[in-house]
Amino acid sequence: MATTVLGARDVRPARFWASTNGKKAVMAVTGAILFLFVIGHMLGNLQIFEGPEKLNDYGHFLHSVPEILWAVRSVLIVSVVLHIWASVQLAVRKTKARPVGYSHRDNIASSYASRTMYWSGPILLAFVIYHLLHLTAGVIQPGGEFVPADVYHNVVAGFQVWYVSAWYVFSMVLLAFHIRHGAWSMFQSVGFNHPRHTPILKKGALALAILIAAGYISVPVSVMLGVVK
Amino acid sequence: MRLKLKIWRQQSRSAAGKFVSYPMDDANPDMSMLECLDVLNERLIEAGEDPVAFEHDCREGICGSCGFMINGVAHGPLPATTVCQLTLRHFKEGQELVLEPWRARAFPLIKDLVVDRRSFDRIISSGGYVSVSTGSAPDGNAILVSKESADRAMDAAACIGCGACVAACPNASAALFTGAKIAHLGILPQGKPERDVRALRMVAQMNAEGFGGCTNIGECTGVCPKEIPLEVIAAMNRDYIRGSWRERDNLVTTIRPFTEWSTGSKLKVDRATE
Ligand code: SF4
Ligand code: FES
Numbered sequence: 001m002a003t004t005v006l007g008a009r010d011v012r013p014a015r016f017w018a019s020t021n022g023k024k025a026v027m028a029v030t031g032a033i034l035f036l037f038v039i040g041h042m043l044g045n046l047q048i049f050e051g052p053e054k055l056n057d058y059g060h061f062l063h064s065v066p067e068i069l070w071a072v073r074s075v076l077i078v079s080v081v082l083h084i085w086a087s088v089q090l091a092v093r094k095t096k097a098r099p100v101g102y103s104h105r106d107n108i109a110s111s112y113a114s115r116t117m118y119w120s121g122p123i124l125l126a127f128v129i130y131h132l133l134h135l136t137a138g139v140i141q142p143g144g145e146f147v148p149a150d151v152y153h154n155v156v157a158g159f160q161v162w163y164v165s166a167w168y169v170f171s172m173v174l175l176a177f178h179i180r181h182g183a184w185s186m187f188q189s190v191g192f193n194h195p196r197h198t199p200i201l202k203k204g205a206l207a208l209a210i211l212i213a214a215g216y217i218s219v220p221v222s223v224m225l226g227v228v229k
Numbered sequence: 230m231r232l233k234l235k236i237w238r239q240q241s242r243s244a245a246g247k248f249v250s251y252p253m254d255d256a257n258p259d260m261s262m263l264e265c266l267d268v269l270n271e272r273l274i275e276a277g278e279d280p281v282a283f284e285h286d287c288r289e290g291i292c293g294s295c296g297f298m299i300n301g302v303a304h305g306p307l308p309a310t311t312v313c314q315l316t317l318r319h320f321k322e323g324q325e326l327v328l329e330p331w332r333a334r335a336f337p338l339i340k341d342l343v344v345d346r347r348s349f350d351r352i353i354s355s356g357g358y359v360s361v362s363t364g365s366a367p368d369g370n371a372i373l374v375s376k377e378s379a380d381r382a383m384d385a386a387a388c389i390g391c392g393a394c395v396a397a398c399p400n401a402s403a404a405l406f407t408g409a410k411i412a413h414l415g416i417l418p419q420g421k422p423e424r425d426v427r428a429l430r431m432v433a434q435m436n437a438e439g440f441g442g443c444t445n446i447g448e449c450t451g452v453c454p455k456e457i458p459l460e461v462i463a464a465m466n467r468d469y470i471r472g473s474w475r476e477r478d479n480l481v482t483t484i485r486p487f488t489e490w491s492t493g494s495k496l497k498v499d500r501a502t503e
Pocket of ligand 2: 284286288291293312
């Protein structure tokens with residue numbers, strides 16, 4: 001009996017994913033999810049300035065319904081995986097697309113952030129892994145013992161170690177660069193660009209990138225300065 | 230005026246290439262970059278040497294034949310100008326100009342500064358057309374086109390297919406070119422019936438050609454002699470996503486990229502792999 005072999009090209013989502021445009025659309029959507037998470041996480045962090053009780057209660061609240069916690073985590077994990085998978089494939093394509101390089105090529109019309117997404121991305125991944133091991137799983141304990149229920153203590157003890165703070169600040173600056181390009185570029189990837197609105201989006205992306213990074217960085221800086229202890 | 234040209238010389242695709250320096254002591258500031266190469270070539274021919282190969286046709290910035298990198302910028306330092314329109318007075322006395330061909334896998338080198346851009350032709354033939362019923366001439370005002378649509382379509386249609394966008398892109402992506410072709414037809418009412426399938430086919434061909442993927446960097450529009458805006462890439466993405474969603478049958482075919490010069494050979498038309 002003859003059988004029909006279904007190739008990747010016959011499955012519509014696979015075909016969409018196989019195209020560079022499809023990958024960028026997926027990166028835009030997953031990037032948007034991660035962008036919203038990053039904003040929420042920062043707002044949560046700022047509660048540290050309201051004292052140990054407030055922050056620890058918040059941490060407790062997040063863990064109160066494990067089903068919801070894991071549902072949110074699964075969405076984030078899937079987003080991260082797809083985002084990275086697409087970017088790795090695009091990076092491989094990039095290296096193949098210009099086998100013989102230029103002796104010299106000038107950049108005249110692009111932002112530093114847009115050209116360094118392939119750098120800021122992997123470093124942020126390394127940071128996220130470190131960060132989860134440090135403050136979620138408590139496997140790494142740079143500032144003394146990890147107390148699962150005492151978020152406040154873990155944060156303050158961790159950030160009192162100078163290199164933990166330095167690494168955190170550095171990563172958040174890279175996050176700002178990543179957002180400065182990503183937050184407007186995702187609109188372009190799903191097909192929205194307008195001569196009047198896109199410049200506003202770009203400015204908005206820059207402003208949010210700075211605000212988000214400043215919000216995150218304020219925590220280790222306050223700990224180092226002894227404002228939060 | 231005096232200039233120093235450092236030009237990429239390569240006999241053929243398989244030969245090794247290198248930069249060769251040529252002093253130009255008798256350059257006229259009113260000459261175009263290409264006329265400068267003409268003068269150099271006459272000198273080389275008289276000396277019995279191989280002239281520098283470069284592509285050109287109209288020499289008035291409208292055909293898209295010419296183009297190479299000058300000191301790391303596609304079409305040189307002047308915005309919205311092809312190398313045939315770029316006059317030497319924009320350079321400094323005694324300046325060194327490094328001329329290098331477009332570099333991309335989808336633009337294999339032919340000789341010196343000439344590359345094979347048939348990948349662009351294949352993208353256009355895969356969907357860059359509108360189907361019309363032939364017969365008597367259509368009524369002039371039967372299809373109304375708004376001023377705004379006409380302007381936007383005309384702006385996108387200004388693309389001359391020179392390839393500078395690919396050359397300048399850190400990803401070697403052809404998104405600006407393909408976007409311009411998709412947008413200029415898709416914006417007009419005449420192009421609407423085939424809007425979905427056009428985007429699907431042209432994108433499939435673009436990806437089959439081995440260009441890199443667009444990551445919205447924007448170098449392309451900075452060097453484009455026709456200043457095609459990034460907006461056309463968004464238009465391509467929109468039509469591609471829309472087309473992928475609404476597509477009923479898999480009607481997408483791609484032409485297998487070929488880099489050889491045909492002597493009556495057959496084209497192999499595959500179904501889309503991408
Ligand atoms: S988009 Fe601009 S740079 Fe690219 S091929 Fe068309 S005219 Fe040349
Ligand atoms: S020769 Fe026609 S555009 Fe330069």
